Amino acid sequence: MDAQSLVFQLLTPEGRADPYPLYALAHELGPVSPAGDGLILVCGYEACRQALREPGMGADVNLVTWGADPAQHPSLAMLSRSLLVANAPDHGRLRASMAQMFTARGVAALEEDVVRITDALLDDLQRADGAVDFMDAFAFRLPAHVICDTMGIPEADRARFRGYAADLMATLEPASDPACHEAGLAAADRAAVEVDRYFTDLIRARRADPGDDLVTSMLSARDEGLLRDDDELVANLASLLLAGFETTTHLLGNGLRLLFEHPDVMSGLRDGTVPVDGFVEEVLRHDSPVQLSNRVALADGVSIAGLPVPAGTHVLLLLGAANRDPARYADPDRFDPTRDDSRPLSFGGGAHYCLGALLARLEATVAFGRLPTRFPGLGPAPGAAPTRRDRIVLRGHASLPVVLDARETAGI
Ligand code: HEM
Incomplete structure (x- = not known):
């Protein structure tokens, strides 16, 4: 299979459901491959890392527009103004406008809040009677409450952002079917109008009555x-709001699914023989919530892993494949929370390196430090299979039904 067909396959429902066999094929093609139409595919760990940090490459607005006109779509107009797709010199000032809260000191100050919210959600889970959807009851709520607390968004307003986020983040998905893309854009545009109205009102309120x-x-x-x-x-x-919870939600869901598949790791977390931070890094590597990122060559003279990349070339970075590069990781498909020096590329790199990486790691470490001990019998709900979302950029679950005492449910 050549690189162009591989990209096409990745966008099919089968490719989205399980991209890992396609990533293995991509590694056979080499770390970097031309994929036609001014596109280059990068799957090698070192090549991805280099492309993310290369000053001659920048964020690609195509990551949110996929060729559509932002002037016609409120969602694309909104996302096109965000730091995610900005380049120097605008990117620096946009990032500086929010960076303070996400420094090591800023995130350390949030730890108490993360612990309090986690414990309250676990208390709620404890009261569940029978099967409960972990995505709904916990994975969405923890990061959503944390980021909404930092923003001062009142509790009563939070639930509505889940739908808005899902609709807006869908614009980040490359579509193989233009009709689906148009339908997705219509939903994203409606969400953008609502989000715009909400934040405009909130800004007015904070201007009149500033908060911390x-x-x-x-x-x-x-x-x-x-x-x-x-x-x-x-x-x-x-x-910030969208990046703040859609991604971490899926880190929590993908992590719990992996724990169900590896009961030895679940007991290792419980008895302290598996370090929780090593577990979180391995979830990020093995099943990254963000699978793809983009760059564009800003000028001639750039090359990646020896392949010249002329100005204007779009570069598709398969972060999830880089995390399973056999040249970087021994036995890359094996889930092993004791790996040394893992450093997955799940948070990107260079100027656009994820601003919330420390916060996401904190939330996951607090959650997975508590879940296995608080609910020693936690397991998949019998007869209710988890469902994956049909997405390739943001990989996660639509539902993950669990029971708090799987042994009791199985009649043991
Ligand atoms: C597991 C959770 C998360 C993952 C996997 C993740 C992943 C990423 C990735 C891949 C990028 C693009 C990096 C690049 O292209 O080099 C990014 C950017 C970003 N992330 Fe995250 N993210 C997560 C959580 C968060 C959280 C909790 C926040 C905020 C509270 C956040 C805020 C941002 C922002 C603002 C950017 C844009 C940075 C820039 O363009 O300068 N992320 N993230």
Whole structure:
């Protein structure tokens, strides 16, 4: 199979459901391969790492537009103003407008909140009678409450963001079927209008009555000129909110699914023989919530792993494949939380390296440090299979039904 067919296969329902066999084929093609139409496919770990950090490559607005016109779509207009797709010099000021909260010190200050929210959600889970959907009851709620707390979004308003986030993040998915893409864009546009209205009102409220939260601090950044106008402020608040929970939700879901598949790791977490931070790194490597990222060559003269990349070339980075590169990891398909020096590329790299990486790791470490001990019998709900979302960029579960005492349910 050549690289172009491989990209096509990845976008089919089968490729989205299980991209890993295709990644193995990609590694046989080599770390970098031309994939036609000005596109280059990168799957090697070192090649991906180099492309992410290469100053001659930048964020690719195509990552959110996929060729559609932002002027026609509120969702694409909003996402096009976000730091995710900005390049120098704009990227630096957009990132500076929000970075303070996500430094090591900023995230350490959030630990108490993360622990409190986790314990409260586990208390709620304890009260569940029979099977419960882990995605709904825990995986969505923990990161959503944490990021909403930092932003000062009231509890009553939080549930609605789940639907908005799913619709807006769908625009990041490359579509093989234009009709599906159009339908997805219509939903994303409706969500963008609602999110815009919500944040515009919230900004007005914080201007009148400042708080100790991210919206207030980004308002100061706007007043200091780091953000150009209210559209830019709203777009970057929205990006932060969406990036803040859609991704971590799937780290938690993918992690629990892996624990069910590896009961020895579950007991190792419980008795302390498997380190929880090693477990979280291995979930990130083995089944990354973000599978793809993009770059574009900003000028001539750039090459990746020896392949020249002319200006304007789009570069598709298979982060999930890089994390399973046999040249980087021994026995890459084996789930092994004791690997040394793992450093998966799941949070990207270079100027756009995930701003929330420390926070996501903190949330997952607190959650997986508690779940196996708090519920020693936690297991998959009998007769209710987990369902995967039909997505390739954000890989995770639509539902993951669990019972708190699988032994009791099985009649043991
Ligand atoms: C497991 C959870 C997460 C994963 C796997 C993840 C992954 C990523 C990836 C792959 C990128 C693009 C990096 C690149 O292209 O080099 C990114 C960017 C970003 N992430 Fe995350 N992320 C996660 C959680 C979070 C959280 C919790 C937040 C915020 C609270 C966040 C905020 C951001 C922001 C703002 C950017 C854009 C950074 C920039 O363009 O400068 N992420 N993330």
